[in-house]
Amino acid sequence: MDIQIIFRIAATGILVAVLNQVLIRAGREEQAMMTTLAGLVVVLFWLIQYINELFTSMQTLFNL
Numbered sequence: 001m002d003i004q005i006i007f008r009i010a011a012t013g014i015l016v017a018v019l020n021q022v023l024i025r026a027g028r029e030e031q032a033m034m035t036t037l038a039g040l041v042v043v044l045f046w047l048i049q050y051i052n053e054l055f056t057s058m059q060t061l062f063n064l
Contacts, residue, residue: 005050009043 016039023032
């Protein structure tokens with residue numbers, strides 16, 4: 001796994017956390033929740049290829 005993806009996920013997490021706090025303090029809880037969900041979807045989209053690689057290697061390992 002590339003170390004760059006870990007830094008990208010950490011930066012996204014920090015950005016989403018800051019935006020979440022700003023929106024909650026402004027009284028926009030719905031937008032804060034949507035921002036959190038959008039951040040989660042973006043990170044999962046980045047991780048899809050690594051999850052696919054994990055399942056492929058598990059298939060190869062157990063000869064399925």
